[in-house]
Amino acid sequence: xxxxxxxxxxxxxxxxxxxxxxxxxxxxxxxxxxxxxxxxxxxxxxxxxxxxxxxxxxxxxxxxxxxxxxxxxxxxxxxxxxxxxxxxxxxxxxxxxxxxxxxxxxxxxxxxxxxxxxxxxxxxxx
Numbered sequence: 001x002x003x004x005x006x007x008x009x010x011x012x013x014x015x016x017x018x019x020x021x022x023x024x025x026x027x028x029x030x031x032x033x034x035x036x037x038x039x040x041x042x043x044x045x046x047x048x049x050x051x052x053x054x055x056x057x058x059x060x061x062x063x064x065x066x067x068x069x070x071x072x073x074x075x076x077x078x079x080x081x082x083x084x085x086x087x088x089x090x091x092x093x094x095x096x097x098x099x100x101x102x103x104x105x106x107x108x109x110x111x112x113x114x115x116x117x118x119x120x121x122x123x124x125x126x
Contacts, residue, residue, distance in 0.1 A: 012048070013040045015087040024077035037077075038067065045095065052099050066098050 019040075022033035045066065050059035070076040076094055080087055 012044045012088045012091060017082055017087070020077055020080055020087060024074050024080070034072070034074075038071070041071075041091075042067065045091075048092065048095055049099060052096065058102075062099060062102050065102065066095065070094060070098065 019033055019037060023031055023037045026033055042063070046059055046063040049062050049066070050056055053059045053062065076091075080090055084090075
């Protein structure tokens with residue numbers, strides 16, 4: 001859980017379209033731009049996800065998965081289009097959708113692993 005007194009800004013950094021475009025073009029493992037993008041965005045993305053989940057462990061897991069599945073493979077950065085609007089609203093929408101998908105997946109996994117409820121168990125609770 002987040003410690004009292006420790007605050008991380010939910011504000012995403014100012015958009016640098018040249019940085020986003022450069023990170024989108026270069027291979028993630030060789031990209032100075034990708035490292036800079038991650039340096040600028042990781043903490044605010046984590047704070048935003050934590051505000052949604054209200055659980056630091058889940059937020060860390062989801063943030064790592066988001067960076068791995070959407071940022072490092074450049075998928076999200078390639079879809080960012082300045083002519084269609086700002087990057088920050090685009091990123092926030094992508095994060096919300098990713099969180100929803102993560103919660104749905106977690107719910108499905110929990111539903112499949114939960115032990116079956118027997119009628120006798122229900123009666124015992126009454």
